[in-house]
Amino acid sequence: MSITVRVIGIGPGGPGQLTLDAVDAIGATDVFLLLDKGSRVAELNTLREELVARYGRDGHRVVRVPDPPRDRDPVDYGAEVRRWHRARGDALEALLRTELSDGQSAAFLVWGDPSLYDSTLRIVDELRDRDGLSLDVSVIPGVTSAAALTAAFGITAQGIGQAVHITTGRRLAQTPAGADANQIVMLDSHLAFTETAADDDHVYWGAFLGTEHQLLISGRVGEVAESIAQARRRGREEHGWIMDIYLLRRASGRQPGGDGA
Structure with a gap:
């Protein structure tokens, strides 16, 4: 069974952030597969x-x-994610076999960009190894939430000659010394920067980027951390979900990997 599979990045949520390539890919697809989270x-x-x-x-x-x-909140995070990916793969394999005919095309619509903290490409790669499936996979990049964040604030992600470290809230405390000048932090439901950053560090936080619900807060950590926490709680309560991201910038003059207290 031969199927074309398109993994289409659709940006952070605003319809205006859809690329022309993504529009063409959507227009060329027979069946769209959605994992429904309720x-x-x-x-x-x-x-x-x-x-x-x-x-x-x-x-x-x-x-x-x-x-x-x-x-x-598993004891073994890596093992639990791998188990979850296999279960997703099983569910999607069943759809490919029952909902598509030989020669048709299927697509996954991925928030942001498929390459950045998203599991779809890993699952599709695993599906390629399953008996009787021949998948021709193409990936259409999307506007990342990181790009939408810096654009919303009208800033660059780094200073002159500096690097950018992209990580998750779960791993923020493990940022190597010297890599913390500019950090883009994703998947952080606990706002880990409130425990790792110095009061003088600067945070640029955004949620629902590119949509009518967009929220933006920036300032010194010591001055805006509580406002961000409150805005995040309200956004989640109002909509039932929230997708947010932030840029954490080390205060000028603070030593790399210095004490955040």
């Missing part, structure tokens, strides 16, 4: 379906499958 985040799938309705060709179909459950 009513709490229904708005996310609604946004995807609006893009498909706007740019999809006549006769396209959208097929949902319940996203397998995942332990968000």
Whole structure:
């Protein structure tokens, strides 16, 4: 069974951030596969379906499958994520075999860019090894949430000659010494910077980037950390979900890897 699979980056959420390549890819696809995470985040799938309705060709179909459950606080994080990926792969394999015919195309719509803290490409790679499936995979890059964040604030991600470290909230405390001048932090439900950063460090925080719900707060950590925490709580309560990201910039003059107290 030969299937074309497109992994399409659709940006952080604003329809205007969809690239022309993504529009073309959506228009060339037969079946769109959505992992459904339930009513709490229904708005996310609604946004995807609006893009498909706007740019999809006549006769396209959208097929949902319940996203397998995942332990968000496991003893072994890596093992749990690998188990979850396998379960997702099993669910998606079943859809490919039952919902598509030989020679048709399927697509996944991925928030931001498929290469940056997203599991879709790993799952698709694993599906290639399954018996009886021949997948021709193409990846369409998307506007990243990191790019949307710096654009929203009108800033560069780094100073002259400096580097940028991209990490997650779970790993923020493990940033190597000397790599903390400019850090873009994703997937941080606990706002780890409140425990690792110095009061004089600067944070640029954004949520729902590019959408009508966009939230932006920036300033010295000691002055805005509580405002960010409150805005994050309100955003999650109001919408049932939140996607946020921040740039943490070390205060001028503070030594790399210095004490954040």
